[in-house]
Amino acid sequence: MKNRPxxxxxxxxxxxxxxxxxxxxISQGTELTVDDILRNLQSTFAEIEDYTVMLNVKSxxxxxxxxxxxxxAFFKQPDKLHLQSTGFAMLxxxxxxxxxxxFNREDFYMSILGKETLKDIETIKLExxxxxxxxxxxxxxxWVDPVRWISLKIDTVTWQGQSxxxxxxxxxxxxxxxxxxxxxxxxDLTGFKGFSRFHxxxxxxxxxxxxxxxxKGEITIQFYDYRxxxxxxxxxxxx
Amino acid sequence: xxxxxxLEWIKTFNKLRTYIGFIAICVVLPLxxxxxxxxxxxxxxxxxxxxxxxxxxxxxxxxxNGFFVSQLAMYFLMVHIPFFIVLVAGDQIAGEATAGxxxxxxxxxxxxMRIFAAKVAISLIYTIMMVxxxxxxxxxxxxxxxxxxxxxxxEEGLLILSEQQAVCRFLIAYPLAMLxxxxxxxLALLLSVLVExxxxxxxxxxxxxxxxxxxSETPIxxxxxxxxxxxxxxxxxxxxxxxxxxxxxxxxxSVIYLFLYMVLFxxxxxxxxxxxxxxx
Numbered sequence: 001m002k003n004r005p006x007x008x009x010x011x012x013x014x015x016x017x018x019x020x021x022x023x024x025x026i027s028q029g030t031e032l033t034v035d036d037i038l039r040n041l042q043s044t045f046a047e048i049e050d051y052t053v054m055l056n057v058k059s060x061x062x063x064x065x066x067x068x069x070x071x072x073a074f075f076k077q078p079d080k081l082h083l084q085s086t087g088f089a090m091l092x093x094x095x096x097x098x099x100x101x102x103f104n105r106e107d108f109y110m111s112i113l114g115k116e117t118l119k120d121i122e123t124i125k126l127e128x129x130x131x132x133x134x135x136x137x138x139x140x141x142x143w144v145d146p147v148r149w150i151s152l153k154i155d156t157v158t159w160q161g162q163s164x165x166x167x168x169x170x171x172x173x174x175x176x177x178x179x180x181x182x183x184x185x186x187x188d189l190t191g192f193k194g195f196s197r198f199h200x201x202x203x204x205x206x207x208x209x210x211x212x213x214x215x216k217g218e219i220t221i222q223f224y225d226y227r228x229x230x231x232x233x234x235x236x237x238x239x
Numbered sequence: 240x241x242x243x244x245x246l247e248w249i250k251t252f253n254k255l256r257t258y259i260g261f262i263a264i265c266v267v268l269p270l271x272x273x274x275x276x277x278x279x280x281x282x283x284x285x286x287x288x289x290x291x292x293x294x295x296x297x298x299x300x301x302x303x304n305g306f307f308v309s310q311l312a313m314y315f316l317m318v319h320i321p322f323f324i325v326l327v328a329g330d331q332i333a334g335e336a337t338a339g340x341x342x343x344x345x346x347x348x349x350x351x352m353r354i355f356a357a358k359v360a361i362s363l364i365y366t367i368m369m370v371x372x373x374x375x376x377x378x379x380x381x382x383x384x385x386x387x388x389x390x391x392x393x394e395e396g397l398l399i400l401s402e403q404q405a406v407c408r409f410l411i412a413y414p415l416a417m418l419x420x421x422x423x424x425x426l427a428l429l430l431s432v433l434v435e436x437x438x439x440x441x442x443x444x445x446x447x448x449x450x451x452x453x454x455s456e457t458p459i460x461x462x463x464x465x466x467x468x469x470x471x472x473x474x475x476x477x478x479x480x481x482x483x484x485x486x487x488x489x490x491x492x493s494v495i496y497l498f499l500y501m502v503l504f505x506x507x508x509x510x511x512x513x514x515x516x517x518x519x
Contacts, residue, residue: 062396063396063397064292064396064397065396065397065398065399065483066397066398066399067389067399067400067401067404071299083297083299084299085299085300086300087300087388087389087401087402088298088299088300088301088302088388088389088391088399089297089298089299089300090292090296090297090298090299091296091297091299092295092296092297093294093295093296093297094295096297136294158294158295159294160291160294162291162294162295164295187295189291189292189295192288192291192292192397
């Protein structure tokens with residue numbers, strides 16, 4: 001009888017310990033790793049075998065004045081991309097056509113920066129830093145929606161210091177595929193000096209803040225007329 | 240009057256030197272374009288700014304097209320075309336004086352004013368023909384060799400004009416270039432009435448054009464103050480046709496100045512020609 005409170009205490013301690021361990025196990029089970037995130041992004045993306053989409057591109061950068069552009073984009077798994085335009089067109093190279101198949105451990109060091117709420121959606125912030133000099137971007141930060149497994153925002157920094165921040169708006173197509181319908185890319189074209197007139201040397205030395213700001217601006221891309229999984233012949237990508 | 244112009248036309252186009260300009264354009268343009276074709280656009284894509292763009296953007300479309308090379312030809316050749324114009328305009332009166340035919344021409348019934356007007360007309364027609372030759376050959380050959388496409392305008396930053404805009408801009412630029420070259424022809428005529436040797440007006444006009452051009456282009460504060468008084472400051476007006484939006488106010492001011500210079504040079508030339516004792 002004398003030992004009863006003591007044994008109760010031992011049992012209670014054991015129970016508490018078990019509970020703590022159990023909760024730790026549960027929390028460890030729900031915590032996503034980089035590999036989990038990549039796997040989910042890639043498997044969601046893999047559902048789309050190919051697509052064709054029309055893009056309407058508007059540039060609002062003071063030093064990059066181009067008319068409104070129409071581009072047709074063709075994509076086919078795993079990483080075939082072809083862009084076609086009748087006239088001149090320019091589309092942000094990084095971040096515009098997100099292909100999670102490109103995110104691999106051979107090319108990038110990856111880490112989770114934490115969670116961040118973006119447009120009322122709790123996202124996981126994933127950082128990818130190059131580990132391969134062939135990669136054109138120095139760093140990528142991707143805001144991943146952990147429910148739909150899509151990238152809501154992507155920031156890129158190139159080797160030359162130019163940066164882009166692309167925000168996406170998605171819509172569901174064929175009741176199944178989440179694809180972007182609008183992308184707004186904030187660009188900073190540091191280092192872009194323009195095409196000087198033939199006999200006039202631009203005033204590089206006296207770079208003003210306003211001139212620097214003139215190279216920052218927004219490129220807005222509307223995606224429309226999606227054709228998903230209709231099959232695209234390979235020769236399109238050989239052009 | 241038309242008969243006088245016709246006679247001046249015959250006299251002008253019977254001289255070999257009249258064709259030097261056309262021959263030069265017909266030789267230089269194909270050379271330039273073939274060079275650009277063989278260069279495969281490296282001329283354009285090797286610039287640091289193009290590299291920055293290419294690192295950041297997927298670039299589509301044909302930038303090295305007929306419109307771009309025609310604009311390039313304008314930039315290159317508009318500096319040299321005055322020389323060919325001066326060869327003809329500077330010879331109009333001084334050439335006749337050298338040949339000893341001026342006195343004979345002036346003793347015929349047509350007044351000095353009409354004779355002078357015919358010489359002005361033929362000088363301006365020749366100027367227009369020279370710029371037209373550049374326009375037709377550069378656009379024609381450029382489009383055949385490079386096709387069409389949006390026009391990349393080389394100015395600070397990147398400016399792309401659509402094909403339709405490019406055509407409109409050329410339609411504005413070439414007449415403006417004709418006007419600018421017309422002032423050179425008027426200056427050559429002015430110097431042509433002053434001397435009796437055809438070489439003088441040619442070299443004199445070119446010297447004035449080159450010196451004025453240097454003053455107009457060199458960023459020295461002393462020169463900046465002189466610039467507004469030089470016609471070469473306004474003779475680049477055709478380049479403004481490629482800006483966006485088109486600076487119509489600047490163009491109008493330049494056009495007015497160029498007209499004033501032309502009237503001034505021709506007025507002075509006529510005044511001297513009308514009062515001058517023709518001894519040869």
